[in-house]
Amino acid sequence: MRFLPLTLTLLASFFVTGAIWAADIEVKMLNKGEEGKMVFEPSFIKAQKGDNIIFLPTDKGHMAASIKGLIPEGAKKFKSKINKKFTYTVEVEGLYGIRCTPHYANGMVALIQVGDSVDPSDFLKGKKVPKKSKERLEKYLSQVGS
Numbered sequence: 001m002r003f004l005p006l007t008l009t010l011l012a013s014f015f016v017t018g019a020i021w022a023a024d025i026e027v028k029m030l031n032k033g034e035e036g037k038m039v040f041e042p043s044f045i046k047a048q049k050g051d052n053i054i055f056l057p058t059d060k061g062h063m064a065a066s067i068k069g070l071i072p073e074g075a076k077k078f079k080s081k082i083n084k085k086f087t088y089t090v091e092v093e094g095l096y097g098i099r100c101t102p103h104y105a106n107g108m109v110a111l112i113q114v115g116d117s118v119d120p121s122d123f124l125k126g127k128k129v130p131k132k133s134k135e136r137l138e139k140y141l142s143q144v145g146s
Contacts, residue, residue, distance in 0.1 A: 022050040022089075027110065029055060029062035029100060035136070038103040040064075040110035044140040047090050047114050055086045062100045064088070067109070069127050070097030090114045095123050095144065097137060107132030111140035120144040 025045055033039040045053060055064040064086055065079040072094030080086030082102070090096065093115030100108040107130070120141040124134065 022052060023047070024052045024054055026054045026056055027064075028058040029064065029108075031059040031061075036107075038100065038106040038108040040098065040100070040108065043110045043136065044143045045110065045112045047112055049091060049093060049114060051090055051114075053088045053090060053112060055080060055088070057083045057085060061102065062108070063102070064098055064110075065101050067097035067099050067129075070095070070123065070129075072096065072114070094118060095120060095141075097123075099133065104133055105130045107136045109133045109136050109140075111137060111144075113144050116145075118144055 025047055027045060028041045030039050030041055031037065033041045035041075035043060040055075047053065057063070060083055063080045063082045063084070066075075066077040068077070071077060072092040075090075075092040075094070075096065078086075078088050079101070090112060095118055096112040096114065098110040098112060123141060124137060129137065
């Protein structure tokens, strides 16, 4: 019993310290950017477990959502509202495919790499993805591990 206050203090400091180490990574949702029309910037995000990905509706008409079948097993899927800032905390290591649902066919996708030891080889295998989005995701996959 006499160690209970010390134990609680240590646990509290552990959780606070973990929160301090988490990064906030901002991603703009744009009609036009460096890669062309309908893009996330940055479109390839390297993060660590616990980091917050903040999607900013810089231009109107955009949102962010996980792509079915293109997030790590055990990760929570998500779908933001159009024109609303949205924060998603990455909790599982792996690759996350992100899309703007209204502009998915136009190639508005992003890729989040969480952790360092991620294998991109089978990420798109057997997945139905619109042509322009697939081209962009393949480009982003070439950056995994670098």
